[in-house]
Amino acid sequence: MTLLPFIALSVVAIAFALLLVLNRNAVHGALCLVVNFAAVAVFFLMLGAEFIAVVQVAVYAGAIMVLFLFVLMLLNIQGQEGGLEQKPRSQILIAAVLGILLLAEIGVLAPLAAGLGGAQAAAVPADFGSPRLVGLTLFRDHLLAFEIAAFILLAAMMGAVVLAKRRLA
Amino acid sequence: MAWNAPVPFASWVMLSGVLFSIGAVGFLIRKDPIIMFMCIELMLNAGNLLFIAAARYLGIMAGQVFVFFVMAVAAAEVAVGLAIIVAIFRTKSTIDVDEMSGMRG
Numbered sequence: 247m248t249l250l251p252f253i254a255l256s257v258v259a260i261a262f263a264l265l266l267v268l269n270r271n272a273v274h275g276a277l278c279l280v281v282n283f284a285a286v287a288v289f290f291l292m293l294g295a296e297f298i299a300v301v302q303v304a305v306y307a308g309a310i311m312v313l314f315l316f317v318l319m320l321l322n323i324q325g326q327e328g329g330l331e332q333k334p335r336s337q338i339l340i341a342a343v344l345g346i347l348l349l350a351e352i353g354v355l356a357p358l359a360a361g362l363g364g365a366q367a368a369a370v371p372a373d374f375g376s377p378r379l380v381g382l383t384l385f386r387d388h389l390l391a392f393e394i395a396a397f398i399l400l401a402a403m404m405g406a407v408v409l410a411k412r413r414l415a
Numbered sequence: 416m417a418w419n420a421p422v423p424f425a426s427w428v429m430l431s432g433v434l435f436s437i438g439a440v441g442f443l444i445r446k447d448p449i450i451m452f453m454c455i456e457l458m459l460n461a462g463n464l465l466f467i468a469a470a471r472y473l474g475i476m477a478g479q480v481f482v483f484f485v486m487a488v489a490a491a492e493v494a495v496g497l498a499i500i501v502a503i504f505r506t507k508s509t510i511d512v513d514e515m516s517g518m519r520g
Contacts, residue, residue: 341443
């Protein structure tokens with residue numbers, strides 16, 4: 247976890263996040279987001295979260311982005327791409343001001359964050375972030391939350407089917 | 416500053432903050448709801464990154480488990496949100512968010 251790979255990957259992650267926002271084409275935006283997610287997965291690896299990194303690639307860069315691409319191709323919207331210039335100037339101006347404020351706030355707060363500013367990584371056991379330890383924490387300490395998450399996914403699945411179903415005339 | 420110096424925690428907070436800000440601004444300036452959704456995913460991901468960094472720097476596993484739950488909820492949110500977009504496109508033949516001005520049934 248040294249500075250050089252951190253900065254190199256940060257540049258990639260931020261550049262592709264910006265490309266997503268500034269890109270005219272929604273499909274290109276989705277592909278930019280995949281690269282961003284992959285960069286974040288490598289960050290997870292650097293932070294010792296091997297299991298979460300793999301889940302990030304499989305669930306986010308895999309399943310969720312495929313869902314986005316499916317819907318993009320299903321709707322196949324042409325000629326009404328939401329380019330930046332179609333938004334009122336005032337709205338873009340307000341968004342820019344709010345974004346800069348947010349960024350400045352975080353820039354000021356980051357060094358103070360919970361007194362951890364210059365903190366170095368804690369000493370952790372070698373299996374920190376391994377599937378075994380994640381599973382133990384998940385099923386021993388957070389079992390109820392896990393069951394609730396399962397119900398949320400079930401409800402979302404049924405909701406998506408009901409919402410997207412073609413109405414039978 | 417040595418290139419092989421360890422990364423301080425503040426750097427992770429800043430990186431996460433930059434990604435979150437890009438997502439927030441993107442959500443405000445785009446009018447395609449699918450891209451707005453992707454910006455929400457970007458913001459969720461920035462939050463996840465901070466969770467993982469805090470878990471590592473504090474040496475607590477709970478942060479990683481929380482990210483697991485955030486991913487589960489994000490998957491549910493995307494499925495329902497995209498289904499709503501498809502349903503709106505079926506009824507209105509457009510997904511321009513500025514056209515979605517009516518809550519009247």
